[in-house]
Amino acid sequence: MKFLAVATIVLAVTGVAVTGASAAASGQITGIGGKCADVTNGSPANGTRIQLWTCNGGAAQQWTVRDDGSIAALGRCLNAAGTANGAAVQIFDCNGSTAQQWTASSGRLLNAAAQKCLDATGVSSADGTKLQLWSCSSGTNQQWTLPASSGGPGLCPQGPFGNPMPSPNLTATKIRDGFNFLEGPTWDAASQTLLLTNMYDGTGSQNVQPSDILRYTPSTGAFTTFIPNAGSNGLAISRDGTTIYAATHDQRSLSAYNLATKQRTTIAANYQGHLFNSPNDVTVGANGTVYFTDPDFQRANRPDQMSGRTSVFRVTNGVVTLIDDTIREPNGIELSPDGKTLYVGGNASGKVYRYPVNADGSTGPRSDFVSLGGTDGGTIDCAGNVYQVTYGDGKVHVYSPSGQSLGTISAGRNATNVAFGGADRTTLYITSGTPSSGGNTGNFGLYSVRLNVPGWPY
Structure with missing residues (x-):
């Protein structure tokens, strides 16, 4: 499991301290049912909700885990719109606020502002399921896999590699x-x-x-x-x-x-x-x-x-x-x-x-x-x-x-x-x-x- 580069945060629901470690990477974030975190309709507009969708490799599913603890797609950051259970998760201009700070631990993604976890609404894996914040649990709808990283600061996949040229x-x-x-x-x-x-x-x-x-x-x-x-x-x-x-x-x-x-x-x-x-x-x-x-x-x-x-x-x-x-x-x-x-x-x-x-x-x-x-x-x-x-x-x-x-x-x-x-x-x-x-x-x-x-x- 890779951890975001953020300060130590205590999970209120478990009392377990988790510490981030630098792991810059880019790729898909997958959750329940193997579905991907997806920017709805691929829109980069502030406030666009994040949903589950069948993984397709598109730009709306390409997330960059940044060294400051934020996660970005389409030039915007993953953002919690509030701190209560059910608060919407959206993209918004990157601003360095705690609403955009996330820590990975035990497969979950914890939001620093709310001390709540990224959650697929209704424990559903259907396409279009909206993502929200909810009190952290062990449910499958709060289990996420971040982009893998390796090789120096984490921008290259593991080798070995063959000849890069299909022909000379x-x-x-x-x-x-x-x-x-x-x-x-x-x-x-x-x-x-x-x-x-x-x-x-x-x-x-x-x-x-x-x-x-x-x-x-x-x-x-x-x-x-x-x-x-x-x-x-x-x-x-x-x-x-x-x-x-x-x-x-x-x-x-x-x-x-x-x-x-x-x-x-x-x-x-x-x-x-x-x-x-x-x-x-x-x-x-x-x-x-x-x-x-x-x-x-x-x-x-x-x-x-x-x-x-x-x-x-x-x-x-x-x-x-x-x-x-x-x-x-x-x-x-x-x-x-x-x-x-x-x-x-x-x-x-x-x-x-x-x-x-x-x-x-x-x-x-x-x-x-x-x-x-x-x-x-x-x-x-x-x-x-x-x-x-x-x-x-x-x-x-x-x-x-x-x-x-x-x-x-x-x-x-x-x-x-x-x-x-x-x-x-x-x-x-x-x-x-x-x-x-x-x-x-x-x-x-x-x-x-x-x-x-x-x-x-x-």
């Missing part, structure tokens, strides 16, 4: 094009959507490129503007699913956007008083350390304050530390599933590098991983295989953790980045296309391909 040479399928310049895809498990950046041609005297964060919903095929004027390039979701870290070239900074409020916070503004060039790609460790690359691609006409250096940095508790300033145009950056290896693509150096990562997030000496020119973004799967994009040929190159080539995936003409997503984590999304020749005439698209191994991070 794959071609991804275009989902939609017509965007000016796509970058930075990252999967939001709570809403079962993909977030990505659309960059536009430079404007103003400094020729800085504006950009929006888009949201792609696979279940509907819709693309919407999630955060306009975000100034972003690469993106990464925080481990607790509440924040999107953004390499923001508009302010030459590393930023964080709250996914619920869309409020922006600056995480790193400079290094030793010198402005960064144009932060590009970003990844985040289990302990909250954020790593990012700082080439000069989007610095535009702004002054160079890095004395010609392009670098790799980490940020821990607000402190910016230099990892490496000897790679010419570092670009994609990824952590292995166990958090012990950091990979960085050298766009202009012709190599992909790796660094050992210590328990405190610091890194050891760099070594060469593979030789590969023109690298852009990248990602990792749950077996530790490395997916590295090369811009010039529109391909994703796949390598085992030992550096053995496993094959390539073709997508469009100029590939920029890649990320795993989907309910089962095996869909690889790729951004690729033709850059603008002026006047926002670019034609970039989002592509996808199904693979054999689930992706990381999820």
Whole structure:
């Protein structure tokens, strides 16, 4: 049984203390009759009731167990509407209140505000049975199985894994094009959507490129503007699913956007008083350390304050530390599933590098991983295989953790980045296309391909 990361709570009905332990995970929550906790009609609106429904793998049944003790689906949190027996259980904007704090013990889910348990009304397993709060008991209608978690912070299933490639040479399928310049895809498990950046041609005297964060919903095929004027390039979701870290070239900074409020916070503004060039790609460790690359691609006409250096940095508790300033145009950056290896693509150096990562997030000496020119973004799967994009040929190159080539995936003409997503984590999304020749005439698209191994991070 997995426990949520919340403080010790005493069950009033039994007098037994239960303590939560960190177990971030995503997937279905199953109850009586093997039915799934389901957001009624898949509606993300505040106040939508939670019901039992036949498990179908849909986004309305995909729950993320967060490190703060909340449980989220469709971008909202599991919420008790009151504290009395029969109080409705619904989804609502995540707000950190005790009405959204849950502890798992002996198969039950205890709500912190009410000190009552998640309960299927009338001891029924019929489709449409509403969930409520009720005094805790040993009844089957209060028994729940949370998403399994294993492998580091719990985002990968157990192996062993086979070859991720169905064949050595794959071609991804275009989902939609017509965007000016796509970058930075990252999967939001709570809403079962993909977030990505659309960059536009430079404007103003400094020729800085504006950009929006888009949201792609696979279940509907819709693309919407999630955060306009975000100034972003690469993106990464925080481990607790509440924040999107953004390499923001508009302010030459590393930023964080709250996914619920869309409020922006600056995480790193400079290094030793010198402005960064144009932060590009970003990844985040289990302990909250954020790593990012700082080439000069989007610095535009702004002054160079890095004395010609392009670098790799980490940020821990607000402190910016230099990892490496000897790679010419570092670009994609990824952590292995166990958090012990950091990979960085050298766009202009012709190599992909790796660094050992210590328990405190610091890194050891760099070594060469593979030789590969023109690298852009990248990602990792749950077996530790490395997916590295090369811009010039529109391909994703796949390598085992030992550096053995496993094959390539073709997508469009100029590939920029890649990320795993989907309910089962095996869909690889790729951004690729033709850059603008002026006047926002670019034609970039989002592509996808199904693979054999689930992706990381999820």
